Amino acid sequence: MAGNLWKPYSRVPLLGWFFGALVAVTLERLAGAPLAQFLGLQKIPVLFGFSDMLKTPVSIPNVLLYLLAVYVVPAAAVTRLGASPANGIAAALYRFPMAVTAAVHLALLYAVLHVWAGASDYRVLVLRLTLIAVMLTLSLNVINGYMGEFSCSHPGFMALGAYCASVLTIGLFVDAELFGAASLSPALGRFLFPVALVLGGLLASFGGLFVAIPSFRTRGDYLAIISLAFLFIVKSLIENLEFVRGPRGLSGQPDWADLPTVFLWTVLCVWSVNNFVRSTIGKALNAVRDNEMAADAMTVDTRKTKIAAFLFGAFWAGVAGGLFAHVMRYVNPGNFGIQNLAEVLAMVYFGGLNSVYGSIVGAVSISLLGEALRPLEIFKWIIIPLLLILVMIFRPTGLIAFRDLDVASLLKPKANPGEGG
Amino acid sequence: MTLPVLQVRNLSHDFGGLRAVRGYNLEIGSGQIRGLIGPNGAGKTTIFNLITGIYKPSEGEIFLGGKKIDGLPPHRIASLGVSRTFQNLLLWRHMTVLEHVKMARYSKIRYGWLGAFFGTSARHREEAGIEETALHLLDRMGIRHLADQVVLNLPYGAQRRVEIARALATEPGILLLDEPTAGMNPEELAQIMEIIRRVHGEFGMSILLIEHRMKVVMELCETVQTLDFGAVIAEGTPGEIQNNPRVIDAYLGRERAE
Numbered sequence: 001m002a003g004n005l006w007k008p009y010s011r012v013p014l015l016g017w018f019f020g021a022l023v024a025v026t027l028e029r030l031a032g033a034p035l036a037q038f039l040g041l042q043k044i045p046v047l048f049g050f051s052d053m054l055k056t057p058v059s060i061p062n063v064l065l066y067l068l069a070v071y072v073v074p075a076a077a078v079t080r081l082g083a084s085p086a087n088g089i090a091a092a093l094y095r096f097p098m099a100v101t102a103a104v105h106l107a108l109l110y111a112v113l114h115v116w117a118g119a120s121d122y123r124v125l126v127l128r129l130t131l132i133a134v135m136l137t138l139s140l141n142v143i144n145g146y147m148g149e150f151s152c153s154h155p156g157f158m159a160l161g162a163y164c165a166s167v168l169t170i171g172l173f174v175d176a177e178l179f180g181a182a183s184l185s186p187a188l189g190r191f192l193f194p195v196a197l198v199l200g201g202l203l204a205s206f207g208g209l210f211v212a213i214p215s216f217r218t219r220g221d222y223l224a225i226i227s228l229a230f231l232f233i234v235k236s237l238i239e240n241l242e243f244v245r246g247p248r249g250l251s252g253q254p255d256w257a258d259l260p261t262v263f264l265w266t267v268l269c270v271w272s273v274n275n276f277v278r279s280t281i282g283k284a285l286n287a288v289r290d291n292e293m294a295a296d297a298m299t300v301d302t303r304k305t306k307i308a309a310f311l312f313g314a315f316w317a318g319v320a321g322g323l324f325a326h327v328m329r330y331v332n333p334g335n336f337g338i339q340n341l342a343e344v345l346a347m348v349y350f351g352g353l354n355s356v357y358g359s360i361v362g363a364v365s366i367s368l369l370g371e372a373l374r375p376l377e378i379f380k381w382i383i384i385p386l387l388l389i390l391v392m393i394f395r396p397t398g399l400i401a402f403r404d405l406d407v408a409s410l411l412k413p414k415a416n417p418g419e420g421g
Numbered sequence: 422m423t424l425p426v427l428q429v430r431n432l433s434h435d436f437g438g439l440r441a442v443r444g445y446n447l448e449i450g451s452g453q454i455r456g457l458i459g460p461n462g463a464g465k466t467t468i469f470n471l472i473t474g475i476y477k478p479s480e481g482e483i484f485l486g487g488k489k490i491d492g493l494p495p496h497r498i499a500s501l502g503v504s505r506t507f508q509n510l511l512l513w514r515h516m517t518v519l520e521h522v523k524m525a526r527y528s529k530i531r532y533g534w535l536g537a538f539f540g541t542s543a544r545h546r547e548e549a550g551i552e553e554t555a556l557h558l559l560d561r562m563g564i565r566h567l568a569d570q571v572v573l574n575l576p577y578g579a580q581r582r583v584e585i586a587r588a589l590a591t592e593p594g595i596l597l598l599d600e601p602t603a604g605m606n607p608e609e610l611a612q613i614m615e616i617i618r619r620v621h622g623e624f625g626m627s628i629l630l631i632e633h634r635m636k637v638v639m640e641l642c643e644t645v646q647t648l649d650f651g652a653v654i655a656e657g658t659p660g661e662i663q664n665n666p667r668v669i670d671a672y673l674g675r676e677r678a679e
């Protein structure tokens with residue numbers, strides 16, 4: 001029965017799902033508010049109604065009704081009815097170079113996110129932070145999953161990127177009292193922001209060297225401790241640097257990390273990580289993880305491989321840090337501590353080791369869950385770890401571990417346009 | 422006379438107080454198969470580890486085609502042309518058969534880090550070439566149908582073949598095989614011997630073979646060295662070795678006694 005209901009959907013190409021989602025979010029923009037009012041809700045449920053349901057349990061049926069009417073039914077209907085045209089379009093697109101096909105899909109995905117998030121500032125904020133979490137998780141997965149080292153230094157790399165980018169943007173483009181008058185016009189800043197982010201990433205990469213070099217000789221627990229020490233060193237370094245205002249933190253970053261910017265950087269990160277881990281050079285990370293001696297004997301330069309993994313992972317953590325600083329427009333050393341580490345580690349191990357899909361799923365689900373469970377306050381920190389323990393028991397390597405993300409097969413039409421439907 | 426492919430001169434190695442290899446010499450010419458036998462703990466694997474750079478010799482020198490290689494890091498020695506298999510099968514548990522063989526092309530890759538991160542067209546071309554070479558090798562080893570399997574799930578005999586295919590993918594000048602028939606049933610044994618013969622015939626490879634089974638040594642090797650307590654106690658054709666009283670005493674006798 002359920003199988004029969006699902007069957008038509010197995011032939012829907014990714015494009016078809018995007019169409020369905022786009023219709024649903026557009027519908028919400030047009031009719032969400034009146035519907036919410038009609039159902040007696042104060043406003044539209046911001047994050048799929050989790051917090052509304054937790055705060056006022058009597059509203060549960062109405063919230064569910066809202067979700068059905070706005071998201072589930074329209075999306076399901078459009079996706080199903082649109083399956084064959086979607087397949088037709090997907091097939092036509094598939095004949096173009098992969099870059100074009102991918103760009104169209106990404107544009108559609110962005111449209112869905114943009115329309116959905118447009119309903120409230122809170123959604124925009126959560127979405128940007130979630131995308132940044134995806135970058136962090138993926139970059140940590142390169143080191144902890146693909147290369148199998150247990151590195152704890154990620155928030156440290158993130159802090160380096162965040163502070164480097166902030167110092168550059170505030171110092172050069174904002175008239176902050178700390179750094180004196182701005183020397184460059186803010187109009188230029190929009191274009192130089194990517195440069196600031198990349199420089200932040202490179203500084204983080206440089207920091208990565210301090211963990212990469214010890215990793216030549218140690219593995220496992222010892223490296224975990226070294227990397228943790230690195231995190232604390234970075235944190236206390238920043239706390240004691242007066243020119244970035246020590247523990248008081250840096251504020252006043254320009255508002256340049258808007259949704260399209262964060263989205264583009266996330267795409268770039270996912271794309272380059274996926275390229276890397278699927279190349280033979282990138283698979284050397286797996287060889288080093290699974291057996292270093294054999295990797296060496298098969299001509300793999302294991303030191304170069306380790307350095308590359310740490311520098312590459314740290315780079316993206318640094319870029320993510322720079323974006324984070326410009327989303328929050330305030331950072332202090334406390335942002336980059338053990339709690340942050342625990343969150344990113346949870347996302348990596350929950351989503352799945354050695355998997356781009358896994359990192360995306362892990363980052364999105366833990367981020368959204370964290371937001372949704374916010375009304376529970378302290379209980380949030382009981383529920384999330386419990387969930388993690390459950391996953392570790394039933395799927396020790398995470399939800400979607402050891403799966404390659406093959407873009408070409410992801411974007412393929414699922415049936416010939418003629419026979420679809 | 423042409424230069425030997427591999428030349429080892431007066432090699433010794435100490436583990437703490439234990440002298441595991443003492444004054445070992447070897448010269449292998451192009452296309453020769455040489456055997457290395459000896460009781461457990463004689464130092465055979467240690468010699469392989471010394472040649473491949475896993476250990477740095479306490480004394481002695483190693484030359485590959487006249488070039489001194491002792492002291493170089495293992496991956497350099499491997500890319501210069503010394504390849505090997507491991508006594509206890511060191512495969513990469515999460516990787517597929519095809520990925521194993523492709524990985525051994527690592528030192529030949531030219532597209533570099535930028536190609537790896539940004540997927541340039543040069544990289545795609547090169548990766549396609551690597552894949553073709555790898556599939557061709559799998560074909561020769563008779564395991565092409567297993568290309569997409571994760572090695573962990575394969576039977577022992579197939580895992581041995583993966584190791585040999587992987588070792589060949591580095592395009593070595595000499596192949597070191599460390600007990601390639603260990604733990605095999607008679608059928609697998611016949612197959613692996615056929616493969617070694619084919620590798621020798623088709624690739625014209627020089628091979629140094631550590632082996633416990635006299636039958637294998639007798640059939641495959643031109644000359645054999647017998648090692649005991651780290652030193653060579655006898656050297657000669659398999660026939661001579663088998664009848665050498667010192668060998669019988671040190672090795673064959675002991676084995677019979679077991």
Ligand SMILES: Nc1ncnc2c1ncn2[C@@H]1O[C@H](COP(=O)(O)OP(=O)(O)OP(=O)(O)O)[C@@H](O)[C@H]1O
Nearest residue numbers: 436439441459460461462463464465466467468508
């Ligand atoms: N890493 C090491 N550290 C200390 N001692 C070692 C090490 N590796 C080997 N040995 C010792 O060196 C000696 C030679 O070992 P090796 O593994 O070379 O023997 P082998 O001839 O390969 O034996 P087998 O037939 O059992 O494989 C043994 O006494 C062994 O215990």
Ligand SMILES: [Mg+2]
Nearest residue numbers: 465466467508
């Ligand atoms: Mg041995």
